[in-house]
Amino acid sequence: MKNTFGTSVAVTLFGESHGAMIGAVLDGMAPGVEVDEDFIARQLTLRRPYGAISTGRVEPDRFEIVSGVFEGRTTGTPLTILIPNTDTRSRDYAPLRALARPGHADYTAWAKYHGFADYRGGGHFSGRLTLPIVAAGVVAKKMIGYKVSAELVEVGGVSREDALASYREEALPDGGIEEKDTPGASEIWKDVLDEAIREKDSVGGIVECRVTNVPAGLGEPFFDSVESLISHAIFAIPGVRGIEFGDGFRAAAMKGSEHNDPFDTADSSGLKLHSSVHPSKNGAGGVNGGITNGNPIVFRTAFKPTSSIGKAQETFNFATGEICTLQIPGRHDACIALRTPVIVEAMTAIVLADLTRML
């Protein structure tokens, strides 16, 4: 199926970074779901790079829904989101045509498409293609009604707790804590990010996603397990290196008596549950045997550091067949992970919409 994903609710992705536009078709929506275009627009801004001028590209991220919505609600027919590419300074990319940027898909695209792919700005492989996913995710989230919420828990190897402690110390040198502050990730990890920019380098990060108010019974035993479908969708986001559910990799070092979740009927755990029976600790991340158990679905996603950096790198030139040194000009996005929580939420919402309508 290549660029279409899903069974009952399916999303098809298309477009190149420097083509006329990019977009997605979201098929299988329930009819009658409210579509709030203002909210979509605000969600799209959350995907903006750290420091608006950092990537040297300022797109307004205008979008248009050209089908599947009528009088403000989904019709039930395919919903198509288009996002025009307006700031496509293609001339910048011509010298890069024959160069495989390390960490990018330039070389693999060349191997796969025999040199016919649009190479400008990453072409079809551009992270911009996650924009229509974010828009589609907003609609999917509205349909399912579960709360899907992702946030950064680590940037550049520094945990949220540590970064927050430093941030508050700096912001309030007298030691007072201003509880009302809800600083953004770029503020919390400002030191880490600024250092990366100074060094013409980049950093990665880890995003945690929690889905609450999910009913028990979604998902299938093996191939369409909740983890299978979510990981499938999450690895479609550029830059993902790993995913883990519940106790994740730590579970491999736990005893069974430690990792197993005794069942409980009280909601003393503070978890927002759909029914009163549930595993008590949620080490399984809300899923047993591929099927939701009523606990929140919890998973973490590791994002690599941005591939485009200012430092000189060795690479390969397709035209000459030689190894050469590449210094990517301009300023770069210091940390793509900052832009990803809203994408993780969108992918998750689309998968859950599919599972919800998949009998």
Add this chain to the structure above:
Amino acid sequence: MKNTFGTSVAVTLFGESHGAMIGAVLDGMAPGVEVDEDFIARQLTLRRPYGAISTGRVEPDRFEIVSGVFEGRTTGTPLTILIPNTDTRSRDYAPLRALARPGHADYTAWAKYHGFADYRGGGHFSGRLTLPIVAAGVVAKKMIGYKVSAELVEVGGVSREDALASYREEALPDGGIEEKDTPGASEIWKDVLDEAIREKDSVGGIVECRVTNVPAGLGEPFFDSVESLISHAIFAIPGVRGIEFGDGFRAAAMKGSEHNDPFDTADSSGLKLHSSVHPSKNGAGGVNGGITNGNPIVFRTAFKPTSSIGKAQETFNFATGEICTLQIPGRHDACIALRTPVIVEAMTAIVLADLTRML
């Protein structure tokens, strides 16, 4: 698609632990691939639990290929593998009918199938269903010709290196190292496993899989990325908690200059490559932009500790609606992770067979 996975090469899984038989249909095989039934039989034994008597169930794991093979080779039509369930002492499970064993799918199966599922021995959720996957994987591996090889790198929190050092110290108290020794996982981590058995508890582990001799160009940009498809298949294996490719979660704490792979044309890395151009370090695990880059595909999978343990656990009784204490009788498999490398290989081979035939 529920219990069918794949596009050009697809596998369908069926059966319950205590039904007449379990099996799989492997569709889309190239015709003319040799099928070595003796080798399949040997691969199936690798899935045996640690300590043959440990689970109290000794199945000979006989299998029969009833379609899709003619005169020792695949025909190109659906290949069906059947594995009869011979040692199905169903009476053992009757008292468990209304009990949700912690860590198992009993509760979620009940929620999903409204009480109609076969509850005996985990029913359709049994780990036994990975047996036909192993058999199918052997055929898929033969078709693709790439080397797919998985091994345990950590058990009970102890790395292979540390366990091996202890093992050799104990085995050879005079400090000499017998290079010819290739001890099995159950020997290397014998201390860890024996402790778990003594404590009526269980341990988890981490499996690393490497695929070498893969051509560049397999996989798709987003939803059918190599990582998306492999993770989809791997999370179908019972007990998986996480997966990571290349540098994995560690990548999130690396700098871009550290994680990026400069390109190289020499094979000085010692990696077995398909073509002469390749990233030099393989931090991406053989995949850029969802597509193989000619480096080995490398990923790690975290397995939880066995859910069935001898220790008393709190649980829920469907019939009475009450929380009660459960002590699962008999001896249990101390570490399911030991049995999984051959399953991880099989799932990977099936995905790569699909990608290889997916134009």
Add this chain to the structure above:
Amino acid sequence: MKNTFGTSVAVTLFGESHGAMIGAVLDGMAPGVEVDEDFIARQLTLRRPYGAISTGRVEPDRFEIVSGVFEGRTTGTPLTILIPNTDTRSRDYAPLRALARPGHADYTAWAKYHGFADYRGGGHFSGRLTLPIVAAGVVAKKMIGYKVSAELVEVGGVSREDALASYREEALPDGGIEEKDTPGASEIWKDVLDEAIREKDSVGGIVECRVTNVPAGLGEPFFDSVESLISHAIFAIPGVRGIEFGDGFRAAAMKGSEHNDPFDTADSSGLKLHSSVHPSKNGAGGVNGGITNGNPIVFRTAFKPTSSIGKAQETFNFATGEICTLQIPGRHDACIALRTPVIVEAMTAIVLADLTRML
């Protein structure tokens, strides 16, 4: 997907005529549907050839359901039906290995599978593979609850009405009509069939299928239209040459005012309707814009005459590359169409089960 069909309810088909067994996996069933094995056995006998000895093969058509059913009801997990091949006199087919029987798939199988296919008795292309479809169809029918009913309306170019008139005249030479008689197709068209047998030839037929008590709203606008899915499934039955819905090919010669269905709210049409609003004439065969309109779904399927005949035919020898004359030994099934109404019903029920669970 090759040998798997369906989205929410999917069927996978496997086996060869002279292998160990043939079978099907029916996935996506609702849990709790009663499975009546005696009724399935009776339905399978309806697929028997005209004159039990006619094809020289007497299979008891025993079947076994080895998964997905527990205590007489579907569990919701994949339901697997196996039918062993007991009367496989493979030696009969060896001389045919290199001969392309006209009308059969011998030549195309050779072209597709490069000579690796099991050639005995048609191999995977055998009409026997419709047996597990019939069994699966019984379960699907029970699940949906709509009445799916197919019957022959033409055999050997003679309509049911004409054949019935002749039959009654012969049976009751005094002109009296015995209303209680419900003769089978092989009695009604006995003259036509006997003549074909005498001439060592074969005849075709047309099957009409009606589905009543279907709700309005099943199906999708374009690619998953009711007609698209039903025709897809029906053309999977060996020997089908055409399908038409409602007025069918006759519609092409009608005026719009004649073919259009004015809407009606009364049930004066005698059609068994699901709701009170419906098109009055049903020229559309129960489907508008791909979606059921509450009228009965009505379609007709044309079956070709049996390909295997006793007469000498020209054909091609793969081994020698030469045209030669083939006379297929033994007696043959004079009319496969007689065996197909139960298969048409089964395929239709499976499609409707899928549409019913496809939100």
Add this chain to the structure above:
Amino acid sequence: MKNTFGTSVAVTLFGESHGAMIGAVLDGMAPGVEVDEDFIARQLTLRRPYGAISTGRVEPDRFEIVSGVFEGRTTGTPLTILIPNTDTRSRDYAPLRALARPGHADYTAWAKYHGFADYRGGGHFSGRLTLPIVAAGVVAKKMIGYKVSAELVEVGGVSREDALASYREEALPDGGIEEKDTPGASEIWKDVLDEAIREKDSVGGIVECRVTNVPAGLGEPFFDSVESLISHAIFAIPGVRGIEFGDGFRAAAMKGSEHNDPFDTADSSGLKLHSSVHPSKNGAGGVNGGITNGNPIVFRTAFKPTSSIGKAQETFNFATGEICTLQIPGRHDACIALRTPVIVEAMTAIVLADLTRML
């Protein structure tokens, strides 16, 4: 999958008649296929209604390819075609909102989408959605290289031969036959069409499609048979009532000795063959056992008369729940079948592109 069709080459359809635009995504194209936008534009004009003013809507049918094409060739990534709706006089349709036009999908859309669908001009069910299919088909045709050619063989019950004879008699009253003349369908059947217009009525027609130069070996034994996939796609075209391959419904009245195709190695049949071995008569329409046999694929499609007619019709009003009389204002397209050969070709080319890339 609802609005996506295909496996290796897949098409996704979206849009409503009076929304901003309609379009299609064609995924899975081989990279490097030439895309001739002028030729696409000319093909789109073949879908124009009989008498440009007849439907009262004059769309220029401008289209834009916004992804998947670079420097005049396919890139291998999803190819997206957009066609803006410019002449959307939505006010015309408001009075029709609650009226189910006979033969249209108004009632079924209302039943399926619970009143949320865009009702204007048929919404998503509009025949306009075949426009992007035509454009996609041109690209698919170029990729496969087989000749796909469809033409009307019957309109309003009058065969092409009869209509052509009358046309030539009228055009050349002196009996001379002007061989150079290649009149269009609207000229050949002018009398039939003019009569329908005068009567404020409509007529149907039959389209025959032939695919030549197809290799043997495409297609699958059962569910993905060539006939299954082509019929699936053809029934997605609005207004189709039936499809038949080769001898079609006539085969049901033939003897086996008459319908069977003896094999031949000479090309004396005048058929353009891919290899020298082939069935001699092509009664099977180029397909045995679901797989191409090297003969041309031949099938016929029956189109119903246009549903929108000027005559008064009975119908149902959703708002009032009452039966009422509807007279659809304006002039109407007398025969949709005239516009369909190019759509039939496009659908067929897309299916064959899929089969060609489906290993």
